[in-house]
Amino acid sequence: MSVPAPRPLILGSTSAYRRELLQRLRLPFEVASPEVDETPQPGENPRDLALRLALAKARAVAARHPAAVVIGSDQVADLGGEPLGKPGTHARAVVQLRRMRGRTVIFQTAVAVVCVETGFEKVELAPVRVRFRDLTDAEIESYLRTETPYDCAGSAKSEGLGIALLDTIESDDPTALVGLPLIRTARLLRAAGLSLLGAA
Secondary structure, eight states: OOOOOOOOEEEOOOOHHHHHHHGGGOOOOEEOOOOOOOOOOTTOOHHHHHHHHHHHHHHHHHHHOTTSEEEEEEEEEEETTEEEOOOOSHHHHHHHHHHHTTSEEEEEEEEEEEETTTTEEEEEEEEEEEEEOOOOHHHHHHHHHHHOOTTSGGGOOTTTGGGGGEEEEEOSSTTGGGTOOHHHHHHHHHHTTOOSSSOO
């Protein structure tokens, strides 16, 4: 009896950071833009925003590819319950980093896996507690001019020079701060029927 072909895997994200992380699992995958409105809803907290957007991204791509297993992910910087997204500009990044210096920020990173044909749909959260150093304005400017992290939640590009902004990182999923929690992603992919390490 022939073994059925594995379902195609799609990363519902245009993020180069998430693409590079997913490549570590050594699974063939495609990339698709989810085209989801990321505007927070009135009164929505950062945790719920990250969970909602991760699932919305996975659902949006899965609707166009019903046979595929689709990954969606989102990250929101949580500063005392206020969501901080991608700054987009230098000026907004300066404001974000000035507000975060000397404080603890929780990076709420969510990942969802959806397959329309099998009815599979799950989402998990991987919060990361980060303590920022009491940065000087000169340090903030130097970092931003070097890294230009305007597409990173909270302006924090931890896989680069952004690590010098931080005092401590607390997480049970080491890649969550970069944007895709691979321990949770691998768990969800296994639950969706994908084999990561060959036959069980």
